[in-house]
Amino acid sequence: MKPQPLPANLTTSHVEIDEQHAQLLAWARALVLDDPAGTESERRRALAFLLFYVERHFATQEAAMRDLRFSGFERHRAEHTALRGQVADIARAASAGLSLAVGERIYDLITAWLPGHVHEHDSDLAAFMRARKASIPPLPGLDDLFEDEPDLPDWMAEALAGTPER
Ligand SMILES: [Fe+2]
Numbered sequence: 001m002k003p004q005p006l007p008a009n010l011t012t013s014h015v016e017i018d019e020q021h022a023q024l025l026a027w028a029r030a031l032v033l034d035d036p037a038g039t040e041s042e043r044r045r046a047l048a049f050l051l052f053y054v055e056r057h058f059a060t061q062e063a064a065m066r067d068l069r070f071s072g073f074e075r076h077r078a079e080h081t082a083l084r085g086q087v088a089d090i091a092r093a094a095s096a097g098l099s100l101a102v103g104e105r106i107y108d109l110i111t112a113w114l115p116g117h118v119h120e121h122d123s124d125l126a127a128f129m130r131a132r133k134a135s136i137p138p139l140p141g142l143d144d145l146f147e148d149e150p151d152l153p154d155w156m157a158e159a160l161a162g163t164p165e166r
């Protein structure tokens with residue numbers, strides 16, 4: 001999934017954080033492609049990557065904050081945790097069938113949440129990391145995810161459990 005350039009209200013001073021946000025939005029968009037050839041299994045694949053990406057993106061930021069003793073760590077992590085919960089709720093609903101409407105709910109949630117989070121939290125962290133020349137590790141692609149078969153959280157495994165094509 002090729003990311004589109006980030007809009008100005010989403011850019012931070014940190015290249016890797018911006019790259020991860022662009023990738024995250026690209027996979028959110030993949031959930032709402034109203035392509036007649038689009039199938040539930042393709043949406044499910046997009047959801048798999050998106051869920052994985054959200055989780056890993058948050059985890060890498062939280063690890064960086066902890067390592068660098070970033071003062072806004074707890075507040076920042078609390079926002080991540082809240083979004084994790086909201087995504088999990090919708091993803092659980094997707095285990096009953098990942099319709100375009102469910103895809104749109106997830107897309108709307110992510111795109112409504114991200115600008116405020118970037119403005120309030122990620123931009124401060126980005127500036128802090130940039131000043132210390134700190135980087136975050138690159139995230140593996142979808143193929144790596146399935147090759148390694150990591151232990152997925154229950155809610156994610158549930159959301160990814162195959163449902164019949166409709
Ligand atoms: Fe972020």
Ligand SMILES: [Fe+2]
Nearest residue numbers: 061117121122
């Ligand atoms: Fe964040």
